[in-house]
Amino acid sequence: MPADESELPDASLLGFVDPSEILRRVARSLREEVGPKVEADYSRTQAFMAAVILEQLAFQVRSVTFEVGPAESSTLVNKVSRALGPDVPTKLATALRGLSGAMTRTELSGLVAALHGSEGEIDTERLQRALEHVRATMRLRLDQQLAVLA
Amino acid sequence: MIAATVGEIEGRLVEYLAGKLPEATSIRLEGLIRPSVGWSHEIWLFDAVWEQDGDVRSRGLCLRIDRGNTLLREHSSLAEQYRVLECLDATPVPTPTPFALEEDPGIIGAPFLIMDKAAGVCPSPWSREGKAFYAEAAARGGLPHSFTQTLAELHNLDWRAAGLDFLGVPGPGPDFACREVAKWRTLIESSGLEMDPVLVDLICTLEKDPPHTDRHVLVHGAYRTGNLMIAEDRVSAVLDWELQVIGDPMYDVAYVLSELNKEGSDLLSLVVDKHQFIEEYQELTGLTVDEEICHYYQLLYDMRVIAFWMSASGLFFSGQSSDLRLARTAWSIPVVLGQAARDLGY
Numbered sequence: 001m002p003a004d005e006s007e008l009p010d011a012s013l014l015g016f017v018d019p020s021e022i023l024r025r026v027a028r029s030l031r032e033e034v035g036p037k038v039e040a041d042y043s044r045t046q047a048f049m050a051a052v053i054l055e056q057l058a059f060q061v062r063s064v065t066f067e068v069g070p071a072e073s074s075t076l077v078n079k080v081s082r083a084l085g086p087d088v089p090t091k092l093a094t095a096l097r098g099l100s101g102a103m104t105r106t107e108l109s110g111l112v113a114a115l116h117g118s119e120g121e122i123d124t125e126r127l128q129r130a131l132e133h134v135r136a137t138m139r140l141r142l143d144q145q146l147a148v149l150a
Numbered sequence: 151m152i153a154a155t156v157g158e159i160e161g162r163l164v165e166y167l168a169g170k171l172p173e174a175t176s177i178r179l180e181g182l183i184r185p186s187v188g189w190s191h192e193i194w195l196f197d198a199v200w201e202q203d204g205d206v207r208s209r210g211l212c213l214r215i216d217r218g219n220t221l222l223r224e225h226s227s228l229a230e231q232y233r234v235l236e237c238l239d240a241t242p243v244p245t246p247t248p249f250a251l252e253e254d255p256g257i258i259g260a261p262f263l264i265m266d267k268a269a270g271v272c273p274s275p276w277s278r279e280g281k282a283f284y285a286e287a288a289a290r291g292g293l294p295h296s297f298t299q300t301l302a303e304l305h306n307l308d309w310r311a312a313g314l315d316f317l318g319v320p321g322p323g324p325d326f327a328c329r330e331v332a333k334w335r336t337l338i339e340s341s342g343l344e345m346d347p348v349l350v351d352l353i354c355t356l357e358k359d360p361p362h363t364d365r366h367v368l369v370h371g372a373y374r375t376g377n378l379m380i381a382e383d384r385v386s387a388v389l390d391w392e393l394q395v396i397g398d399p400m401y402d403v404a405y406v407l408s409e410l411n412k413e414g415s416d417l418l419s420l421v422v423d424k425h426q427f428i429e430e431y432q433e434l435t436g437l438t439v440d441e442e443i444c445h446y447y448q449l450l451y452d453m454r455v456i457a458f459w460m461s462a463s464g465l466f467f468s469g470q471s472s473d474l475r476l477a478r479t480a481w482s483i484p485v486v487l488g489q490a491a492r493d494l495g496y
Contacts, residue, residue: 040184041183041184041185042184042185045475046473046474046475049474049475049477049478050474052478052481053474053477053478053481056481105344105346105347106344108347109344109345109346109347109350111347112347112350112351112354113350113354116351116354116355116358117354119358131351132496134347134351135351135491135494135495135496136496138347138348138351138491138496139491139496141347142348142484142487142488142491143488145484146484146485146488149481149484149485
């Protein structure tokens with residue numbers, strides 16, 4: 001038994017089938033061989049759902065991570081700061097200063113919430129422009145996720 | 151929790167029905183099946199057959215069991231559903247006839263309700279067969295009219311006279327919308343899953359500017375094909391009384407208008423043309439469809455669907471349910487987030 005993960009064999013180097021391909025084959029078996037032969041309605045549905053889930057997992061073996069990379073994050077913070085202008089409420093300014101390096105999902109959510117929470121304290125047009133920059137980043141992330149799922 | 155076996159259900163139900171039908175003898179169940187419908191409760195369909203006064207009698211029944219792991223969590227109540235059916239039984243709104251509510255989990259292992267099977271069929275709008283069924287019915291013309299007329303009957307109902315104010319009556323102005331946003335936010339938080347930034351954006355937008363309403367009606371909350379029994383091109387029963395509230399009629403109208411319920415068809419809920427629906431609905435109710443308010447409720451429905459899928463997948467990944475359909479919903483979340491982002495304008 002390997003002592004740690006570094007000792008685990010690289011499946012591709014050993015010539016094994018790609019794990020995602022394994023998942024797809026299992027999914028195909030469930031869909032074509034198992035599901036159609038199950039008589040009970042509920043159990044048959046479970047078999048087909050298992051196939052769907054395995055197919056999704058097959059794609060996610062090579063999925064995109066959520067994180068907004070350091071360069072993209074820095075660009076976004078700069079754009080948002082320029083859109084907001086000089087008079088930024090303390091809470092929002094603190095939230096922006098705290099974003100350095102790659103941005104996690106939690107940090108991006110926090111930025112969205114902080115922008116919405118500043119309504120009334122910042123000029124509406126500036127706030128809307130700032131939000132549009134953040135939304136462009138969120139759209140990009142969504143499109144990447146949806147491309148994996150398609 | 152693992153679902154009961156057919157044998158377990160059958161034995162316990164026969165005993166239970168004997169108590170409810172004291173003059174019946176030789177009670178048996180025929181055609182007991184568990185269809186793959188219903189995300190909230192365990193559903194079984196059967197015919198109860200018995201002898202009485204020298205005759206053989208039968209009654210088609212539907213059993214809904216609450217195993218305590220419904221995706222709506224504390225927002226779903228069998229007792230409330232049953233009471234709604236009782237209130238609506240004497241009204242023009244077509245609904246299944248209630249038969250029994252049993253809150254004692256000792257009978258079949260969990261609380262349950264039984265209602266009559268409604269006449270007709272309820273094809274899934276997501277299946278190829280269902281899409282074909284609704285397309286053909288739409289072309290014949292009767293169902294589009296019945297679809298709209300039934301919703302109008304619901305919204306024209308004097309819900310106070312029907313005893314439905316127990317559902318809770320919102321205050322004036324934005325109170326209804328605020329309550330709904332808060333409700334689905336609670337469900338999202340109970341899923342145990344992290345909120346996506348798009349969801350945060352959506353909720354902040356909804357909380358900012360809720361619509362005001364002066365007129366409150368009985369809102370079904372999920373009025374669409376797939377929740378309607380159809381017989382001879384007419385709505386024979388409105389099903390799925392889990393999301394009803396007293397509230398803004400535009401909430402139901404927005405649901406009907408929603409892209410989420412068109413499944414690639416040009417027709418609303420696969421059966422009715424948008425202009426025909428709006429024109430007829432306005433004529434039958436005296437209400438004006440406000441598309442701006444409907445847009446707000448469309449965003450609210452996006453939030454609700456995300457809440458459902460987060461709750462469902464949360465139940466599976468936390469180990470509270472082994473139903474693979476719930477696991478599958480995790481992959482639906484980004485799709486609805488994409489719809490929400492589009493509805494927000496990006």
